[in-house]
Structure formats: C-alpha cells, structure tokens
Amino acid sequence: MKKIMAAAIAATLTAGIPASASTPDSYVPSPEIVTAQQEFADNGFGIFLHWGIYSLFGQGEWYLNYGASAEEYAKSAKAFYPADFNAAEWVKAFKDAGAKYITFTTRHHDGFSMFATRQSDYNIVDATPFKRDILKELADECEKQGLKLHLYYSHIDWTRPDYPSGRTGLKTGRDTTLRDWPSYYKFMNNQLTELLTNYGKIGAIWFDGKWDHDQDSTAFDWQLPEQYALIHRLQPGTLIANNHHETPYPGEDFQIFERDLPGQNEHGLSGQDVSQLPLETCATMNGMWGYKIMDQNYKSVPELIELLVNARGKGANLLLNIGPQPNGELPAAALDRLKGMGEWLRANGETVYGVRAADFPAQSWGTATRKGDKLYLHVFRPEGNEITVPTALKIKSAKEFATKSTLKHSRLKEGGVKITLPEIPQGTIDYIIELETK
Template identity: 60%
Template sequence: MKKTLLVIATLLMSYVGMAQETYHPTAENLKAREQFQDEKFGIFLHWGLYSMMGTTEWIMTNRDINYKEYPKLAKTFYPSEFDADAWIKAIKAAGARYITITTRHHDGFSLFKTTTSTYNSVDGTPFKRDIIKEMADACQRNGIKLHLYYSHLDWGREDYPQGRTGLGTGRDKGKANWSSYYKFMNTQLTELLTHYGPIGAVWFDGWWDHDSDAKPFDWQLPEQYAMIHKLQPQCLIANNHHQTPFAGEDIQIFERDLPGENKAGLSGQSISRLPLESCQTINEHWGYNITDTLYKSPKELIQMLVRAAGKNANLLLNIGPEPGGALPSLALDRLQAIGKWLNKYGETIYGTRGGIVGPHDWGVSTQRGNKLYIHILNCMDSSLFIPTGNHNIKSATVFGTNKRVNFTKTGNGITLNLDTVPTDIDYIVELTL
C-alpha cells in the first residue's frame, strides 16, 4: 500500500507540469484511435451491488439509502452463475470487438481488488473473486479489447465533495476532502492500469455531478489524464460529461444519441474530430431492472449500429447482467441476431468510415477506399436518389452478390432503380467509385 501511494505521489508531481501543456497524443495513442474507429461495435456492461436490487444502478441515490446501510449488500454478493469466458464468447459471437465494464460505479463498490479499502468483490464479499481480472483474462483469451468504466463521483465516501446527486445518503458534507478523494481515485486508476494488462480505454462518468456549482469545480482532469497516458500511452480516454471534449481526451461520447442528434437531451454539444462513440441501452435501463422487458428488436439494434457507422461513430450497446451473474436471455437473443447479421454484412461496417453521402431518413453510407456502401434502412419506393455529387460511379451491385443495380445520372447524383421496394433490415448497394 505504501509503495503504491508513493508511486502515485511521484507520478502526480511529474505530471502536473506536463498537464499544463497542450495535449499531444503519442504515436501509440493515434494508432489506437484508428483501431477504435475500425472496431465499430462494443458491449457496455453495468454490473455491481445495485444489480441485486433489480431497480437500476441509481437506486442508492433514488431511494436515499444510507451510506452505512448500502454496503451491507456486499455481504450477500455471490453471483454463482458468473462466467467471464461465457460472457466474452457470447459478446464475440455478436460481432463486438470490445467491452466496457463498470469497475466502480457511483455507489463506490469496486469489482476488483484494491488496496484503497475492503469495499470490493475480493475482500468485502463471500464471492472473493476479482471480477475485472477474470474479465481481463477472458478478453485476452478471446481477442476482445477491455475498456474500463470508472466513476468520478461516489455516493458513499465522505471525502467526496458532494454535488447534485447522492444528497440523501447521510454523509457529513463537512468531511469532504478533495485531496484525499483525488488520491484515492488515482491510486485505483493506477491499479487498474498496472495489474490488468493492456487497457483499450478508460471511460469516465460523473463530471456532471458538479455542473451546477456556483463556482466551477476543478476535477484536476489534466493531471489525471496525463497519469493515464503515461502509464499506458495507447489507452484512450473518454469522459461522459456531455460537453465538447476537453484537452487530453481521445474519444467523444454521445449518451443515448447518435452524433448530431439530441433526442435524449444529453448530446447538444458540437461534434469534434475525435473518434466518436454512441452509447445506448439494449432495453430501457443501464443496470439490471427486473421489470424491464422492453428490449429493442434485432432490427432496431442493427439499424442503430448501421446509423452510428454512417455517422462515423461506434455503437456501445449496454447490457445489465443479472444479480446471479448470467447475461439476460433476451439480451443473448439480440446478441445472436446481431452476430448473424454482422457475419454476413460486417464488411460494410468494420474498418469503414462515414461515406461521402451524408445521413438521410432513408439510411446512411459507409466507405472504405473506392467502395461506397449505401445502407437503405427506410425506403418507400423502388427508386432512390443518392447525392453522390461529382463522383464518377463505375458500378452498382447488391452487396454480397453479383446482381447489378441499374442507375441513372440525375442532377447532383444518381438514381438507383431497384426491382422492388426494399424490405430488408438493411438493403445494401455497393457502389464502386
């Protein structure tokens, strides 16, 4: 413990100066950004003590559960059905290339062994297993990248300066100690970045807890970001703060929305040049909710993935595992359907970027080199105008077949003349430029 704290102190001292400079991503980081954009599809996993309550991950603050009572859940945390390899194999079969898992959510419970306290899955539960270690090992065995969700706020620690959530958990606001809490976070982040192999990204959440403070709250993000980039230069940093990205961040997140949309009211920020990621739920909630059976259909999910790719973004699709450690059967059904579709059409998604034809109500385009994939998701006619501009279109075929699609030059583009009105989940026409 003392050795770890000494390392943290030394690192922070050296990073303070670095963090004041303009962020210059390393070659490893830039390469990781490209790889991230190529991957296109990830699975989000919200799992913790809150899963046992069956009413989502915000139950501690929503029900004003006392911070001394809530940890008692850990005494009966024993997810006997948890099998990291089973999770990862199902996720890989779905066509996802990475996972993002909650290492520590807002309730403060850690799914990994940490020297900072016994409030973790190894030292504070009868389960006595390091869930993040098992997930990291399963990811490495199966060729899936590991991203780590980490909460910037904590409803249970008294040293965390209280923001606009978690106000009813009984903590003494007078005991707030930012220096202590910041040291705690950086100790945990150092553990996660030194004990679990290569980490694809750290996915922060909670900045918004102090977005209404009369005096702007200083999270000391530049120093923290510099520490992460020093420990693992290729590790990308994302922060779900609903703002235009800050210096030191490598991914821009859009919560419950695609870039450029703001249906959920959390994504009104401008779109940066960073890699983009849209996070969405497979049903209605993030953490496990025992009454939530409103799962999106395979068609909705596949079209969501396609529209994200057409907007040059990844889709991070969330699943809330059950209290016993199994992935919900309804979620597994959807994963299987997505995997089957990607197995056939993944070439039009993986490794592509948003195409020269912008998003429309009828669909989107993705592109790799001189191949432009027109994804027709919602077309009510057997002909469709595609605004390809001055680009010369050499050929048009139905993707995956040699079936030619007739087209005519029309104004500032072409008109595809289809045999019938498309009814597929995604009718894909491959154009060669």
C-alpha cells in the first residue's frame, strides 16, 4: 500500500503544473468535475462537523492556539472515548434535516487525525482507547443513506516540527524555527491519498489554513497546483475548495465564504470577489465551530431558515456547522434546530433545492430563488399588504406557494411588479410566492 501511494504521489507531482506557471485560465475542469459542480450547486444545504480531541476541553477548536502546551494537549487523546457516537444516528439526523452532504474535519490545525492514517500515530485509532475509525463509519453510513461526504483538511499543523510556522500556533511549545516543507508536503499528500483511496467516493476536499502564511505569501509557496492535480488524479470527480478568503485559484471547483454570504463582509473574512464557480457559505449554528460548553447561543429555527434561503437567493449553498460533544453525541440544541429545518424543508424544499439566484438582489421584504420559469419569492418581512419585485421578467401568474391560491399582481410603470398580499397567518416563517414567468 505504501509503495502504491508513493508511486501515485510521485507520478502526480512530476506531472503537476508548476506554481509559477499557473494562471487563472490554466485549469480546465474535467467532464466529471463539471457534472459534480452542477450537483453541488443543486444540493443547497450541507452540514459541517468540527470534531476532534479539542472537544474534550469544551473551549472550541482553537484551544491549543491560546497558550496550551502541545505535549500536554496530546495526552488528552488517551481520554477521548466517544462512547455515544453512532454514525447511523448522525447521518439520519442530517438527512432528516434536509441536508444533502456533510463536511467532516479529518484533521484540524491541532494536527490530530480523525481517521486511520499510517502517516502518524497521532490519530483516533492509534492514540485513543476508542480505537475505531470514525471516518470509515461515517463514510459507510453516508453511502448507505445517500448523503455525499466531503472532507475538511487543514494545511496547518501546530504540533509537527516540519510544518513551517506561520502566524498561528506559536505558543504551543513547538520549536517554531524548525521547518522542513518537503517532509510536511509529502506527509499531507500521503494523507490525502489515504483519504481518497480508503473511504469510497469523496464529494469534495475542503482545505483551510492557507491564510496562516498570508503575511509572507509572496515568499511561501504552498504548491497547490501539484496538490490539486493529485486529488483530481485520484478521484476525477472530487471537487476542491480552499477557505483562503481570496479569489479562487486554478484547480479550485467551488468558492467558499466564511460566516458571510457572497458579496457581504460583516465578519472581515469575505471581501474577495464573487466568482462564477458554484458558491458555498459556511456558518455556525451558535458562535463557535468546535464544541464550546459555554456557547449555548444557538440561532433559532426561523433564523436558520432565513440564513439558508438568503444563501440560496445569492446562488450559494449553506454549510451549517455543528460541534459534536466529546462523548459522541450531537448537542440537543443542534438536534432541535435540525428537526425544525427538516420539517420546513419537507414542505418547501422545491424552492431551495436545484434553484439558482434570481435576477435581482435581496430586498427589504426578503429574497428570491429561481428554477426554470418559476420565481420563488421568500417574504420574511412583508411591507403592509403589498410588495414590489424589481424583476424585468414578464409574469404569467402569481400564486401562494403553499395553497396555490392566485394572488393579484400588476406591472409598474417605473419598472418591476407589484404583488398584493393576503393576510399572512401569525407565526409564518417564510411566506412564499410562486411566480410563473413567460
């Protein structure tokens, strides 16, 4: 197996495009990627899972970065025994919530691998008493229950001496003057080869951490083209995305926005231009990505539904995060929100799945999604008994989505369409209007 992996990596690296030679036009997606991009854009909703030994501390996934000793932190692996983890129950909860894929953190910045890897014994099978390959169990359940599996992989490692230190993880006790990029790059590519060889069909590789060297980005070369070529060679239909907060690089197949919708930048991480690639916004259900015991400030079901719809209104998927508990359970508050979202999506999924952005931006009353000749208006804040829709499309009919009751509409001289609203029942999360266009 090791010889096979080494040969695959060597062949790909020698055939890879040199970083200095890559241009925005140098990557041509394969037919498999084009098909996968279409399916990804149709999916609309995914679940992000930040889970690792950091959950034991209940302080979020960056706990090691804030002054903890990497040596002492690593000892916690011997206490990591998620006895209540049940892959079938997790995947069923995500599927019932209406999610079409999950993105699982295989290795975060703390360097601990949540899968069976032969590249380091610092992993869930070799370093914990649990001894089970959680990723394999999740992969099998995703295949069984029909959810796509995407894999998060960190470009950073706050524990390995060969990782060239950037601007984070400088207080872990590791000698930050040590660096061996060829060794670390080989380690990463070996792990990626394992992930794309041993866990079935992988929908996407979701990279994070390039920003660790944004202050020396002109001098530091991540050798992304070669790494991307390796992934596309091992699984030609696996999409690649990188959470670097920049314009997409050659070889990347969809664009990520962190905590903000495309075109917004309230959190300071998403000022980049919006590309023509499929889009995804990742967001937390409460305030933290990894489990934090004090963070019970969960968004309500109506808030999460509006977030999902607003993402779809901008043509993006919503990747909604959950930080599982150290015992392997999903937080009860998260399960409650998932249940509510699932109930709403079973009734209104037609307006969310397989849709694209409308021909106009979000309005004060809400947003819209489009599917073929159907335009779905999502009214969250009705303005009196009518709304104005700034569309240039000709409207054939207007109906209440839930009941198919006809609504009165008229073209305005100054442009757009006016729609008269009925009395909307109290407690309506999202009043949806279906417009049939000519």
